[in-house]
Amino acid sequence: MSDSTPAPTGRRARVRAPELIGKGGWLNTGGKQYSLADLRGRIVVLDFWTFCCINCLHVLDELRELEEKHRDTVVIIGVHSPKFVHEAEHQAVVDAVERYGVEHPVLDDPELATWKQYAVRAWPTLVVIDPEGYVVAQHAGEGHAHAIERLIDELEAEHAAKGTLRRGDGPYVAPEPEPTTLRFPGKALLLPSGNFLVSDTTRHQLVELAEDGESVVRRIGTGVRGLVDGPAGAAAFNEPQGLALLDDGSVVVADTVNHALRRLDLGSGEVTTLAGTGRQWMQGEPTSGPGRDVSLSSPWDVAWWNGKVWIAMAGVHQLWAYDPADGSVAVTAGTTNEGLVDGPGGEAWFAQPSGLAATDERLWVADSETSALRWVDREGAVHTAVGTGLFDFGHRDGAAGQALLQHPLGVTALPDGSVAVSDTYNHALRRYDPASGEVTTLATDLREPSDAVLAGDDIVVVESARHRLTRLRLPEEAVRVEAVAHRTQRAATEVAPGTLRLEVIFQAPSGQKLDTRYGPSTRLLVSSTPPGLLRAGEGAGTDLTRELELDPDVPEGVLHVSAMAASCDDDPANEYPACHVHQQDWGVPVRLTEAGADRLPLVLAGLDG
Known part of the structure; x- marks a missing residue:
């Protein structure tokens, strides 16, 4: 290494990157299948994402500038790792890649094989692999593009000096545009x-x-x-x-x-x-x-x-x-916490609200990530009509308390006081009647309906994945469908009942320090589904470690963890340093067993050093 070459900060652990495998195959490569060996000599950034997730969409946009600036040395690969059943459909992934303008290769991994190999716990997660095929960094959440760019600059200099950096065109092949x-x-x-x-x-x-x-x-x-x-x-x-x-x-x-x-x-x-x-x-x-x-x-x-x-x-x-x-x-x-909690507006939780419809007395809300239909009254309080939380979804009609939707994006007020729900991932138009408390299905065989509007006696549906408006006559009778219920298919983490030490691991990126100018620079919020899973440890605080007490009588559930850390450039000469916020929400399925772990580490941002 010459004297003019910047030295990398710290010595990184040498962890060989697992192979990239996915039953759905590769997209945006012109039909070619890739292995990590094919990418040797390039810096590889894996983006574990799923297309329902707004944080994942934010990261897609964060990466665009980095992707363009380092196009001859960096290969970004999206590893699509589904949450919802619909997201495991290959055509749905093909559609999402075009829908969101993804201009890099994507590995469709419907069975979460690569997700498990890399021990990923949250959407989105970014993993950096050096030109020799070793993992050198992992970041969960959004807000990390600046830290990854610093690391890329280091890796470019280090591997150019070693002769292990290969420049040139990447594997991305743009699909042919469609004339719709x-x-x-x-x-x-x-x-x-x-x-x-x-x-x-x-x-x-x-x-x-x-x-x-x-x-x-x-x-x-x-x-x-x-x-x-x-x-x-x-x-x-x-x-x-x-x-x-x-x-x-x-x-x-x-x-x-x-x-x-x-x-x-x-x-x-x-x-x-x-x-x-x-x-x-x-x-x-x-x-x-x-x-x-x-x-x-x-x-x-x-x-x-x-x-x-x-x-x-x-x-x-x-x-x-x-x-x-x-x-x-x-x-x-809403509080910015992700979940399903009713109550006064300032205390309620939403999860990616994506559709609104107004009547005189109610504002209806399609709350997509909880697969829920919610509403706000004129006093500002939030209520739930259909839906139970982040991990239960499906297509089931009947009483609202047991009915299921799957990631709805739109809601439309109907003349009789009921509402039509664009039940996007079920490819259906559903109806909720506040008078009877019943959910029915109005139409099926739509393709990702995302909105609908009334036009006389008809309802015109935005059939997003068929690239058209579809006019339907409002039916007088419901369509009968076979009930289907799902839970998110992610492997549960086995933990011991009793005391569980939660540790959110955060290390400020190279050249930065925690921003403590205005008080604590970190925040941790913990809750659970069902609420009885946690005997102690729920609520908000500023310490990124916490002792949780799990009820041994609750065999399984989900720990909801939200963490935030703020860091700023560590340059005493700069009066106005650039500052960055790193944040992530985890939903960690857990199963209580006597042989389980008593420590739960979650990585918010990490640079091996």
Whole structure:
């Protein structure tokens, strides 16, 4: 190594990377199958993700810049590791890779084989493999792109000096574009003219369709990712989703990956930004204030209710609201903790709310990760109509208390007071009737329905994975379906009853230190399903280790762990160092057995040193 070559920080443990195996095979490689030996000489970043997970989608966007900057030395490989049954379908993974603009190879691992080989515990998890095939880092959660880039710089220098770095084109092969009118549309809105406005999500546009739901009237947006205001032909969006009509005739757009609310003037086609800074909101930032000064996090849907634009803020598991009277935004419900907890807005928990529908008395919410239908009353309290939590889902009709959905993304208020649920991963349109408390199925054989709007006596469904609007007559009778129930298929961790030591392992990345300028820089929140699993140790605190007491009479359950750590660049000469937030939620299935472990380590961020 020459004197001019930067030395890597610390000596890394030499752990050979397990082979990449997945029954579904490889995507984005032109049909070629790869092994780690084929990638020797390149720095490999494995991204363990599943397409239902908003944190995983955030990481996809974090990696885009790194991927472009180091394209000749780094190969990013997505390892798709499903949570829901639908996500184990190969075609669904193919669709998701295109839907979210994934421009690197993806290994479809429906049986979690590679996930288990790498001892992954959470979505998303990033693993870095050096050019000689050794694991050198693992990070759970989002917010780690900066740390990985520092490590990549070190590895490039180290292996260039050793002669073990191989530069050149990577294995990514772009799929052929499909000539459909819409491409994975997200949401739709019936306009006063009788036309439909559709968020053409994957093409980063809004499309106005005629009353037939097929003929294109106009397109709004360039079709290239961006955050640009201006006339229809110059404006730019980034995976827009939700749409809501305001009293003045304009439309509010949830511009999801731009973390922004946009306004469309239907007359002129002019697009302006109402709220959001273009950056993703992170823990510790303001949650209220002038709209253009406050960051948002993956707004997925919007609805006009109670005099404000309510926002399904999927990225932080909350509901927010935008007040057009003064241009302000504020949190209205949710704590940022992921789960299903009812109660006053400030105490309720959501899990990736993705669909909204307003009636006079209720705001209905499709809470996708808990496979739940929720609602907010006019006093701001949150209630659950259907759904039990993060790990139970399926397709089962009947009384709401035992009915099951699978990752619904949309909800539509019907004239009789009931609601239609776009039950996305069940490929179905379901109905919940508050009067009877019953759940029924209205239609099946749809393909990933993500929204629906009423048009006269018909309901028009956004059939996202068939790239079209589908018009259905509202049926008078329910469709009979065979009941199916599922739980997330992840191996349970065997732990001993009694005292369990929980340790969230965090090491600040190279060149950084914990940010303690404003108090503790870490946070830990613990709960369980069922609640009786934990006799002691639940709740919030600042220490990343905690003694839990498990009830031996509860044989199995799930520990819900949420951790956050803040780090800043360690440069005394810099008065304003760059700071970063690392955060992750785990749902750890556990089974109590006398031979089980008495320690549960979870890695938030780790650099072997």
